[in-house]
Amino acid sequence: MAVYNPPLDDMRFMLNDVFNVETFWQSNEKLAHVDMDTVNMILEEMAKLAKNVLLPLNRSGDEEGAQYHGDGVVTTPSGFKEAFEQYAESGWIGLGGDPEYGGQGFPKMVTMLAEEMVFTANQSFALYPNLSVGATLCLLASASEEQKQTYLEKMYAGEWAGTMCLTEPHAGTDLGIIKTKAVPNGDDSYAISGTKIFITGGEHDLTDNIIHLVLAKTPDAPAGSKGISLFLVPKFLVNADGSLGARNxxxxxxxxxxxxxxGSATCVMNFDGAKGWLVGAENTGLASMFVMMNYERVTMGLQGLGGTELAYQNAAAYALDRGQGRSDTQIQSPEKPADSIIHHADVRRMLLNARVNAEASRCFAMYVAKQLDESKFSVDADNAQAAEARVALLTPIAKAFLTDKALEATIDCQQVFGGHGYVREWGMEQIVRDTRIAQIYEGANGIQALDLLGRKIARNQGKYLQNFLAEIRDFVANMLANHEIKQATLDAAATIEELTTTVLANISTRKSEINGCAVDYLHAMGYLCYAFMFAMMVEAAHDKEGAFYSNKLKLATYFVGRILPRLHAHADMVKTGSDPIMDFDLSYFSENVS
Ligand SMILES: Cc1cc2nc3c(=O)[nH]c(=O)nc-3n(C[C@H](O)[C@H](O)[C@H](O)COP(=O)(O)OP(=O)(O)OC[C@H]3O[C@@H](n4cnc5c(N)ncnc54)[C@H](O)[C@@H]3O)c2cc1C
Structure with a gap:
């Protein structure tokens, strides 16, 4: 079975040393109940569950898969139901939920670490509770008080699950063209009709009820995305006393x-005049759904982090054991026919690339989680608003950069196994296959890049970015550590600033500039974010004794010399702009394809 030892030391380092969370929690009355002793207990409990219950189901879940039995019946792989019951009974789904409706009110900086462990142990399993959590956030933000009272507690308790039903066969990225209809029934309900595809957890055997959040159009809705409404459509109707009624x-x-x-059931869902109730005001469905999607987007970054962590741990264990060739420096194991491959610099390069991604992406996810917590809990309104702007800027990076780098990391780790990584035996090919989806769903990564460059940068002429750059520069100016990450981070910030000026100027003359440059711009920004994270980690580690801390400094040195230079290559590509892409006639692409 795969190796997985949850990296609790690194998680505690993030909480205590990098982000000094206890000071933040204690300064906020809504978080006064959160302390490190409780959080340590939470992390240790989740580590046990992830390692002992969820990890053993990862491979069997992949081999058995979710199954469709006809007549709308879907089952999850053996063991998932019992694991889900244990997960739900221990209160994990409501960990970050609103205490007014039965949640436990823990901040995102804590729930994020728990989610990371679930995703590392079993990506398929993780999706079931995560979709429920996302749905509760959407309801909390937009539902009526009655709807909250009826649904949230059961969903936090894991008795009922949640889904998000957006995609249709002809409408994925472009939700403005969805066809699902919502016709008023004459009471307060609507008849929902249409087909949704690719619905994660659309049907399964884990819970008594499934609460679908469905995007649909009312009869006289305006065309396009301005005419989309959000409906709550339960699998079983709910009686006034909260018990389950007729099948919808x-x-x-x-x-x-x-x-x-x-192991994750991805369903085609047919709604045939199903009873549904409006959530929020008519025609504001997309905005309501974005609450869920933004949460899910950060969570997809955690899926990437989970894939990276599992791949790294298994590749490192394999590299220490596998004997091939002799070390370049000196024979390490004369009693054996070969030294272990960990002595080869190229194998270390692959492992270190993955390790950089695991540690930088964990730190970045924590940084974004801190902004989410500040925007939700801060008593200072200006502070909360600034944090919200930071979340808006960084969410597309947390989703797309973390998942793009995760696929690269999992493939590097698969490569460490040579041919043994390509065959099923060691489980590496599963990690690559599982991690790949995170680049596609919740808005494909190219769309995240458009969101970053188009909405979050160009639309406000780089204002959010300037504030972020000011924070980075301020942090570096106050660093006590003496490390090359300082200058490297300042150089990266200067490159991004210059690059942004260039791209904003080019946008006015080239129509496809945003579309053609966005992905490279996002990658350049991603490397700047990683540089900032390493600067924070170095500052937290530089004055402490022990291998854990000195290795942090070494990993930062590796990052500066061996990875960060990629930022400048992406910047050059953005500066070249979209002309060489758009220069081709359409006929070039149609050659030999029809
Ligand atoms: C396993 C799985 C689970 C899923 N779970 C859910 C779920 O729970 N709920 C749900 O509603 N959906 C779900 N989805 C759907 C998923 O979110 C969509 O697949 C995704 O949003 C992309 O839509 P699409 O597949 O139709 O691709 P398209 O929208 O057709 O896009 C195809 C390509 O064109 C690019 N593209 C599209 N428009 C533009 C543009 N304007 N500019 C530049 N490039 C563009 C995209 O980046 C992409 O590379 C899931 C999908 C999968 C595979």
Whole structure:
């Protein structure tokens, strides 16, 4: 079975040394109940559950997969139901939920670390509770008080699950063209009709009820995305006393057969005049759904981090054991026919690339989580607003950069195994397959990049970015550590600033500039964010004794010399602009394809 030892030391380092969370929690009355002793207990409990319950189901879940049995019946792989019951009974789904409705009110900086462990141990399993958590956030933000009272407690308790139903066969990225209809029934309900595809957890055997959050159009809705409304459509109708009533007229038509996350049921959902209730005001559905999508986008970054961590741990264990060739420096194991491959610099390079990604992405996810917590809990309104702007700027990076780098990291780790990584035996190919989806769903990564450069940079002429750059420069100016990460971070910030000026100028003359440059811009920004994270980690580690801390400084040195230079290559590509992309006639792409 795969190796997984949850990196609790690194998690505690983030909480205590890098982000000094206890000071923040204690300064806020809404978080007064949170202290490090409790948090340590939470992390240790989740570490046990992830390692002992969820990890053993990872491979079998992949091999068995979710199954469709006809008549709308879907089952999850053996063991998932019992694991879900244990997960729900221990209160994990409501860990960050609103205490007014039965949640436990823990901040994102804590729930994030728990989620990381779940994703590391079993990506397919993780999706079931995560979709529920996302749905509760959407309801909390937009639902009526009655809806909150009816649904939230059961969802926090894991008795009922949640989904998000956006995608249709002809409408993925472009939700403005969805066809699902919502016709008023004459009471306070609507009849929802249409087909949604690719719905994660659309049907399964884990819970008594499934609460679908469905995007649909009312009869006279304006065209496009301004005419989308959000509906709550339960699998079983709920009686006034909270008990389950009649089966609603909706069902899974089939499940997808996929490259990875095979234990997660990805369903075609048919709504046939199903009873649904409006959530929030008519035609504001997309905005309400974005509450859920933004949360899920950060969570997809955690899926990438989980894939990276599992791949790294297994590749490092393999590299220490596998004997091939002799070390360049001196024979390490004369009693054996070969030295272990960990002595080869190229194998270390692959492992270190993954290690950089694991530690920088964990730190970055924590940084974004801190902004989410500040925007939600801070008593200072200006502070909360600034944090909200920071979340808006960084969410597309947390989703797309972390998942792009995660696929690279998992492939590097697979490469450490040579041919043994390509065959099923060691489980590395599963990690690559599972991690791949995170680049696609919740808005494909190219769309995240458009969001960053178009909405979060160009639309406000770089204002959010300037504030972020000011924070980075201020942090570096106050660093006590003496380390090359300082200058490297300042250089990266200067490159991004110059690059942004160039791209904003080019946008006015080249129509495809944002679309053609956004992905490279996002990657350049991602490396700047990683540089800032390493600067924070170095500052937290530089004056402490022990290998854990000195290795942090070494990893930062590796990052500066061996990875950060990529930022400048991406910057050069952005500066070149979109002309060489758009220069081709359409006929070039149609050659030999029809
Ligand atoms: C396993 C799985 C689980 C999923 N779970 C859910 C779920 O729970 N709920 C749900 O509603 N959906 C879900 N989805 C759907 C997922 O969110 C969509 O697949 C995704 O948003 C992309 O939509 P699409 O597949 O239709 O691709 P398209 O929108 O057709 O895009 C195809 C390509 O074109 C690019 N593109 C599109 N428009 C533009 C543009 N304007 N500019 C530049 N590039 C563009 C995209 O980046 C992409 O590379 C899931 C999908 C999968 C595979």
């Amino acid at each position: 007229t909706l069902a899974a038509g089939s499940i997808e057969h996929k490259m990875g996350i095979k």
